[in-house]
Amino acid sequence: MATEAAADDAADAPEAYDALLDRVRRWNAVGSAAGVLGWDQQVMMPEGGTPARSKQLSTLSSIRHDMVTDEETGDLLDELADADLTDERAAVVREIRRDYERADAVPVELVEEISETGTEALQAWEEAKAEDDFDAFAPYLEKHVELKREYAEHIDPDRDPYEVLFEDYEPCLSMERAESILEELRETLVPMIDAIRESDADLAVDTFEGTFPEAEQEALARETLELVGYDFDRGRLDVSSHPFTAGNQFDCRVTTRFDESDPLGAIGSTIHEFGHAQYNLGLPQEQFGTPLGESRDLSVHESQSRLWENHVGRSRAFWELFLPTFQEHFPETDDATVEDAYQAFNQVHEDNLIRVEADELTYHLHIVVRFEIERDLVRGDLAIEDVPEAWNDKYEEYLGIRPDNDAEGCLQDIHWSHGNFGYFPTYSLGSVMAAQLFAAAESEIDDLDDQIAAGEFDDLREWLGENVHQHGSRYETNELVKRATGEDFSADAFTDYVEEKYGELYGI
Structure with missing residues (x-):
């Protein structure tokens, strides 16, 4: 029905609109192809493949850039500037115009150089991290910073370059708004973490100590994805040095990683990546290749992963469901109770240095560190x-x-090897958004905790599909959140959630 409706609606679209959509679908197909090559580089490509992959990806980047910035794209946008468009079509044109104007400001040679540098820097980062050798990665980081400053200057020489770069990942929320939320998190979390560290609460933090073989963890990760409803007909699970998700509504792949001393880390990252994949797989199939078939932005994307990881995976209800499965794979934990597992998965760590292994609270201080450093680098x-x-x-x-x-310090994250400056704030923004969305879902879904404990995730998936996924990029971030929750985007639900949850856990 949706496909038929889209076809009927397209019949009376302005000719320029149809022509523009045709162009968008073609350049997005090029981008999708580049995405598969990028996935392959991180998952399956032999180490010696970097020189060829660098050229392949830079060529696709320049081809896409040329298609986006072609004179015909500008002409079609000009023709549609005063056209009488439906709200949906106006949103599509808005999104295309934003991409066009940013791309048109940047020379194709710079686009190619950024792409090539990213491919080469990825291999350099992996080797530098393995050998604990920042000096080996430093020249690539320096080149990325220089290239991204130049990129930002082409787009808007009169603005803060970091703010310009941030808009690549979150185009709809201002840098000022992002900074105010990060500041609010810092003001809320620092004293809370201090109080937790001074607490004499006796959590079952050693519940899952021991050695947990990687092969068994991988089998458990696959079973976890099946439990929450991952569609393996349109996806796959692999291992990478840094967990990530790549793909679209027809083919969306996830990766995770394993530490034989930390099985909870793999569970958390697997459920986290499931949230990303569920968003992509829930986008309208009939809109593939258009803004209505693309995710809103990284803050919204991160809200989906953090919602599943934190509000589902870290909940008591989930462990009522999941603990027997865990114990089937690791029978040495048979003495653990649901409360033991819940406490272990929600422990606030005093000595964790790794962001992707961080607890729900200190995680945001990890983000603040990265945000402040990359902002200062770019500036x-x-x-x-x-x-x-x-x-x-x-x-x-x-x-x-x-x-x-x-x-375990500044080489732990993959993002700077890609030149992704401005990405990190979206992690905290997404966590805040996840709390607001989940609170709204709880208010509308009867007995959501009971459903999670029973392994019934259909209502939650459908709620997210209806309120977030199906809209693609039709609505800008705040409007999307307001339509879903009835309130403007804010940190209120997040602060309420962590104060209640961790107050109860630690007696503070």
């Missing part, structure tokens, strides 16, 4: 060679711990 307020010391100092200041080496 020219921090030298590349000073990154390790700045990183370590901020960890000591915000988290009370100091990395012993750069592999």
Whole structure:
């Protein structure tokens, strides 16, 4: 029915609109192809493939850039500027115009150079991390910073370059709004974490100590995805050095990673990536290749992963369901209770240095560190060679711990190898948004906790599909959240959620 309706609706669309959509579908197909090559590089490509992959990806980037910035694209947008469009079509044109104007400002040669640098930097980062050698990665980081400053200057030379880069990942919320939310999180979480560290609460934090073989963890991760409803006909599970999700509504793949001393980490990252994949797989199939078939932005995307990871995977209800499955794979934990598992999965760590292994509270201080460092790098307020010391100092200041080496410090994340400056704030924005969306879902779905405990996720998936996924990029971020929850986007639901949850856990 939806496909037929879309076809009927297209019949009376302006000719320029149809022509523009045709162009968009073609350049997005090129982007999708590049995405598969990027996935392959991180999952399956042999180590020696980097030189060829670098050229392949840079060529596809320049082809897509040329298609987006072609004179015909601008002409069609001009023709539609004063056209009488439905709200849906106006949203499509708005999204295409934003992409066109940003791309048109940037020379194709720079696009190619950024792409090539990213491919080469990825391999350099993986080797540098493995060898704990920041100096080996530093030249690539420096080149990325220079290229991204140049990129931002082409788009808008009169604005803060970091703000311009942030808009690549969150085009609908201002940098000022993002910074105010990060500040609110810091003001809420720092005293809460201090109170937790001073608490004498006796949580069952050693419930899952031991050695948990990787092969068995992988089998459990696959079973976890089946439990929450991942569609393996349109996806797959693989292992990568940094968990990620890649794809679209027809083919969306997830990766995770395993630590034989930390089975909960793999469960968390697997459920997290499921949330990303569920969003992509829930986008309208008939709108593939158009803004109505694309996710809104990374803040919204992260809200979906953090909702499933934190509000589902870290809940008591989920562990009522999941603990027997866990114990089937690891019978040495048979003595653990649901409450033991819940406490272990929600422990606030005093000494964790790794963002992707962080608990729900300290996680955001990890984000603040990265945000402040990359912002200062892009603005020219921090030298590349000073990154390790700045990183370590901020960890000591915000988290009370100091990395012993750069592999567990400033080399732990993949993002800077891609040149993705401005990405990190979306993680915290997404966590805040997840709390607001889940609170709204709880108010509308009867006995949601009981459903989760029974392994019944259909109502939650349908609620998210109806309120978030089906809209693609039709609505800008705040409007999407307001339509789903009845309120403007804010940190209120998040602060209420963590104060209640961790107040009860730690007696504070």
